[in-house]
Amino acid sequence: MGSETTVRLPVIDFSKPDLKPGSAEWDSVRANVRQALEEFGCFEAKFDKVPVEIRKGIFSALEELFDLPLETKLRNSSKKPFHGYVGQYPQVPLYESMGVDDANIMENVKSLTNSFWPQGNQTFCKTIQSFSEQVSELDETIRRMVLESFGLEKYMDEHMNSTNYLLRVMKYKGPQTTETKIGLHAHTDKNIVTILFQNQVEGLQVQTKDGKWINAKPSPDSFIAMIGDSFYAWTNGRLYSANHRVVMTGNEARYSAGLFSIPKGGYIIKAPEVLVDEKHPLLFKPFDHVEFLGFYYTEAGQRAQSALNTYCGV
Ligand SMILES: O=C(O)CCC(=O)C(=O)O
Numbered sequence: 001m002g003s004e005t006t007v008r009l010p011v012i013d014f015s016k017p018d019l020k021p022g023s024a025e026w027d028s029v030r031a032n033v034r035q036a037l038e039e040f041g042c043f044e045a046k047f048d049k050v051p052v053e054i055r056k057g058i059f060s061a062l063e064e065l066f067d068l069p070l071e072t073k074l075r076n077s078s079k080k081p082f083h084g085y086v087g088q089y090p091q092v093p094l095y096e097s098m099g100v101d102d103a104n105i106m107e108n109v110k111s112l113t114n115s116f117w118p119q120g121n122q123t124f125c126k127t128i129q130s131f132s133e134q135v136s137e138l139d140e141t142i143r144r145m146v147l148e149s150f151g152l153e154k155y156m157d158e159h160m161n162s163t164n165y166l167l168r169v170m171k172y173k174g175p176q177t178t179e180t181k182i183g184l185h186a187h188t189d190k191n192i193v194t195i196l197f198q199n200q201v202e203g204l205q206v207q208t209k210d211g212k213w214i215n216a217k218p219s220p221d222s223f224i225a226m227i228g229d230s231f232y233a234w235t236n237g238r239l240y241s242a243n244h245r246v247v248m249t250g251n252e253a254r255y256s257a258g259l260f261s262i263p264k265g266g267y268i269i270k271a272p273e274v275l276v277d278e279k280h281p282l283l284f285k286p287f288d289h290v291e292f293l294g295f296y297y298t299e300a301g302q303r304a305q306s307a308l309n310t311y312c313g314v
């Protein structure tokens with residue numbers, strides 16, 4: 001499964017009460033965010049704004065959801081690949097996932113909830129929506145810090161307004177053996193920022209630039225924040241978008257929830273001019289994320305070493 005390392009992901013604390021733009025605290029966290037994303041494309045975020053009842057409740061909600069009969073789960077359908085129910089794939093037999101578009105907005109969560117439980121399910125609905133809304137604040141903070149760190153404040157509104165949030169929830173069955181089995185194959189995310197939250201069952205591994213695998217071991221109040229290919233491209237390669245995968249052992253199921261900020265269709269991702277110079281030649285031609293995803297899910301896109309390079313590499 002490739003060589004592992006005892007290196008740990010950087011841990012960055014977002015829980016400090018005086019973490020406000022402009023404060024000394026903010027500047028110091030911002031420097032750490034920039035450094036971690038350049039080096040690993042990823043870090044562990046301590047973030048206590050999500051109340052403990054939501055942090056615990058999310059896993060009860062996921063168990064309840066994945067315990068529904070398959071025919072009910074299939075009601076989670078979407079025209080967009082990987083936004084609806086995914087499961088029962090022979091290549092990833094342990095893996096199942098579902099998606100909630102704009103999960104920070106109550107109306108969306110309500111209609112999905114009602115499609116699963118026609119009589120309603122208030123607890124589920126509230127938990128999913130609050131979780132997404134609170135985690136979206138962490139996503140915004142990270143993106144704000146990145147843009148500031150490059151002196152790109154003038155792009156802030158455009159950047160924030162050009163994305164939607166998708167909540168994807170995952171279940172990985174325990175393989176019921178002592179051998180390690182693949183839960184999800186190595187990939188880079190294709191979006192802007194991904195923020196992952198998991199139950200106590202570990203399995204996420206992130207690959208370093210020199211090819212070693214780091215075991216992510218987040219504490220119960222920590223999230224894993226990660227850069228996707230679109231942010232990598234927008235920063236003209238200044239931030240790193242890491243390969244990662246899930247490996248499973250033992251009997252227990254791993255549940256995780258990921259909030260993905262995703263560029264809207266029609267929005268052209270183009271590195272700001274100040275990030276392009278002699279030392280940093282332009283890496284990617286401007287592209288539309290939805291069209292790029294279309295390519296990624298073709299056979300050629302799946303075969304490519306880097307779908308982004310093949311699609312729009314200069
Ligand atoms: O379950 C996890 O922690 C990782 C999931 C993941 O990498 C993805 O959905 O893109």
Ligand SMILES: [Fe+2]
Nearest residue numbers: 187188189244
């Ligand atoms: Fe991923």
